[in-house]
Amino acid sequence: MSASVAVALSGFVSSPTVHSALVVGGFVAAVTGVVGVFTVVRGQSFAGHALADLGAVGGAGAFLVGISQLWGFVGAGVLAALLMEAIGTHRLKGRDVATGVVFAFGLGLTALFLSWDTTIGGSSNAAVSVLFGSLFVIDPSVVPPVVLLSVIALLLVVAVYRWLLLSSIDRDLAVARGVPVRLAGLVFLVALALAVELSSLTIGAILSTALLIGPAATALLVTRRFGVAVLLSAGIGVIETWAGCFIAYESYYWAGKDGNWPVSFCVVALVLVVYVGARLASWSVARRAASRRPAGQALRIPAGAGKVA
Helix, strand or coil: CHHHHHHHHHHHHCCHHHHHHHHHHHHHHHHHHHHHHHHHHCCCHHHHHHHHHHHHHHHHHHHHHCCCHHHHHHHHHHHHHHHHHHHCCCCCCCHHHHHHHHHHHHHHHHHHHHHHHHHCCCCCCHHHHHHCCCHHHCCHHHHHHHHHHHHHHHHHHHHCHHHHHHHHHCHHHHHHCCCCHHHHHHHHHHHHHHHHHHHHHHHCCCCHHHHHHHHHHHHHHHCCCHHHHHHHHHHHHHHHHHHHHHHHHHHHHCCHHHCCCCHHHHHHHHHHHHHHHHHHHHHHHHHHHHHHCCCCHHHCCCCCCCCCC
16 A cells, blocks of 8 residues: 555656646645635635635636736736725625625626637636636746745735734724734735735635635634644645645546546645534534533633623
8 A cells, every 4th residue: 555655656746747736836825824814813704705706807817818827816816905905895894885796797807708718819728727727737937926926925924913913803902002904904915815816826716715714714723822823724725735736636547537636626625624624623622621511610600790880
């Protein structure tokens, strides 16, 4: 068994296509893991989903004009982040209108561009590439820009780390202490846009939020220490991405006449399996802890808790 695994791994790591996939997938997963923890804690999963929807417009448009999807995704995503901050659609107020009108229009525009990609541009795989992506078709020339943009996104988060942490815990306290909450939110939205659009390039616009939210949510189930959760989320994302690449690569030998499984599906499936496993483990630990607690302890009310000032 170990010999067959070694043979499979040797063939896997010797492929130039796999090299690009592992480098791009690793950097993107690390970035989305770090940004994802802040996204979950700050309750901005909606913003991540919206940026993926609007970034798809750029990805489809890039296909139409014949440039790299990377620049289409990133350009549209960053522009969308700036507009979202300007009109405040990432906050609770205004979400219904933004979802029903602005982001729906973005998806409609994506559909139009994808239709033109087929009828005018003559590309039959534009829709699959933009919406579902594939790490195994990444152009090696795109690797350096992806690495650079990943580093930029991480540096943006590091630059406002303390501001983000305090404003995520207590926005009013952050304002009282003089934290530039609006600036921190803007910088974070740009970092979020970069993370989401890089993820869209690798596993597709529709699936990108899975890599953003899944590892982060899993890490937050495992630990309550914020810094540890950030590192753990990045590590989980990288492992899930690399493992998904390996499963998709090896599926050629056992998937039958249908050929390889899509790498994007394999990555997202692992994200779900790991999260569900962590959720079940967390539930089991909490249940055992509750069963060991004295019968009256759960009903204990602190002295003075019912007093009204």
